[in-house]
Amino acid sequence: MPDARVTLEASSLGEVGTVTVTQDGSEVGAFGAEGRFRTTVVTDAAGRIPALAVPAGTYRVLVEAPEDAPAGYGTTVMAPLTVTAATALDLVLKAPTELEGVVVDDLGAPVPDVRVIAVTQMGVGSAAQGVTDADGAFLLDVVAGASYSVLLVPPSGAQPLARRVLGPIVPEGIVHTLQGQGAQGGLILPSGLALSGRVVFQSDGLGGVLVQAIPSGTDGDPVLAETVTDLTGAFTLVVPDPGLVE
Secondary structure, three states, X not given: OOOOEEEEEEEEEOOOOOOEEOOOOOOOEEEOOOOOEEEEEXXXXXXXXXXXEOOOEXXXXXXXXXXXXXXXXXXXXXXXXXXXXOOOOOOOOOOOEEEEEEEEOOOOOEOOOOEEEEEEOOOOOOOEEEXXXXXXXXXXXXXXXXXXXXEEEOOOOOOOEOOEEEEXXXXXXXXXXXXXXXXXXXXXXXXXXXXEEEOEEOOEEOOOOEEEEOOOXXXXXXXXXXXXOOOOOEEEEEEEOOOOOO
């Protein structure tokens, strides 16, 4: 397929060599401040990429279909590639994977209007998101082979429900179904515990302060709950009940 973008990214390199396209010697890649190497090339009319001279190491390979690609072709993350001398790279574009599931409460009842956000951990485009229907079901288009965290954000209502973070999840196949421990494999969105407090400075309440609850030991995951203090500095967060989470 012509005009497909192919990106190679490595954070762990062996020998550091010159990064060039061998045909004309022009530079196509660069090292970041942390030593991470990343390069992007475009396939020619025959669907081939130019021969590259890159540092030895392990790479993640991302193939992005051109805008005029036939229906069904999407972005594909390939398995990690170890580059040594004269490594050949076979590129495959896959159809997007559909990520599906059903969100239920503690009693197994479907929960509609839950925001479902799939955040890729590789920097592959923007996050995919949607809302559960009346049956608690959702369906998202995601990138096959990419690693995701999935955030379930409950709707506001009389019964407090807590956010939930799932992952890492690596979707594969045409349809990838998320299975939980709820009724018929539903993903349980647990009842929450309300935590209230007040933010003060020199005895005066501070309004407009962002308050977040972040799971300990899970650096980089989405927050479990967040809110902003009112004019008096008061806030209420709804966090998962540890006894009810799967």
